[in-house]
Amino acid sequence: MFTECDAPVSRVPGSMATVRSQVARLLPPCRTLFAACCLCVLTASSGMARELERVTVVLQWQHQAQFAGYYMAQAKGYYAQRGLDVRIMRGGPDVRVGERLRAGEADFGSLMLCTALNERARGVSLVHLTQVVNRGNFLLVAWRNPAEGSTIGELADLDRRSVSLWLEDFRAPYLALFHARDVRPSILPQYNTFSLFLHRGVDAFAGMRYNEFHTLLQSGIGEDEVRVFALRDYGIQLPEDGLYAMSETWQRRPRICKAFVRASLDGWRYARDYSEETLDVVMQYINEHQLPTNRAHMRWMLKEIIASVFPGPEDRWTVGRLSGDDYEAALKLLTRHADLQDAPSYDAFVVGEAVNE
DSSP states (O other), rough: OOOTTTTTOOOOOOOOHHHHHHHHHHHHHHHHHHHHHHHHHHHHHHHTTOEEEEEEOOOSSSSSSSHHHHHHHHHHHHHHHHTTEEEEOOTTTTOOOOHHHHTTTEEEEEEEEEHHHHHTTOOOOEEEEOOOOSSSEEEEEEEOOSSSSOOOOOOGGGTTTTEEEOOOOHHHHHHHHHHHHHHEEEEEEEEEEEHHTTTTSSEEEEEETTHHHHHHHHHTTOGGGGGEEEGGTTOOOOOEEEEEEHHHHHHHHHHHHHHHHHHHHHHHHHHHHOOHHHHHHHHHHHHTTTTOOOHHHHHHHHHHHHHHHHHHOOOOOOTTTOOHHHHHHHHHHHHHHHHOSSSOHHHHHBOGTTTOO
16 A cells, blocks of 8 residues: 555646646655654654663752752763762751762762761772862861950860750861860861851860851851961861662672762863852752751852862872872871771772763
8 A cells, every 4th residue: 555655647748838747746745754754763762861770869968059960960961971870868967978878878988088088988999989078178167256265366265165066977187176286175066057056155166167157147247256277277177978788789780870979070060160150059959958058158169169179289199089198197097086987998989981982
């Protein structure tokens, strides 16, 4: 059986104009059928190409600009381009990233290096896929004119003063600082806020430059009212956020791990180059989860985080990589001041090839 476009064009007596008219009458159905066939083929091939691998990444804290690179990798399609359908899971005080990874509830996790090493020591077989934040952001913030005693202008002035510090993993850099400078403060526990400092219950508190310090400024405290000590200025350099997976995930799915790392780094590059668009996306996450923050704070955070991900002219780190020297320095610090035991060797812990194209 012939379709309309299969039907032969017979010789028809008459003028050439008549022949052209008959041919023109037959062409539209042929074109329609050809276009439909092409559409079917393209749709089928597109479906095959778009078969994405579903993975989950769990963040170490609630949604904020600290994780902008992952949001932009999702928003700009970098994950999809590398064959991934990524779910971004929020973190927070109620979420232990290592437990989510060990339980198989997430494939990848964002963790501080000190936390990852402590999780590894507890039996969670993590491997380091890429180092995102290489510049340290740990600060001590002190009242210049505390409620009692003399003014605070130098680190030595914190000797025998009250200082609040985070618990567990984040405490070690401060203990290393105090040990190196022979300062013996009275240490109180610090939880998820620094309200004790605001009420002058302590003379100094622990904070991150990209977060707590700017929150302090937004609360109405002037920079001239406080003395800020950046730990990196005193030789305490501890790399921070990185991406991790279970060892078995890396062994079974190296291609997926590499794709996730590379797409994530592409997302960070986009966040660096298009900050306002990135802030739009960050605020979408924040508004969706009704988190108590604002765009100005997220702008400050994004600027500081980007400067911690991408090196300046005088910085010695490489984007996405944890150097062997920095790793060994971190081990030394955590072994002495966080009682870290059974730390893996650099080669056993750091999967450098995940970053390589």
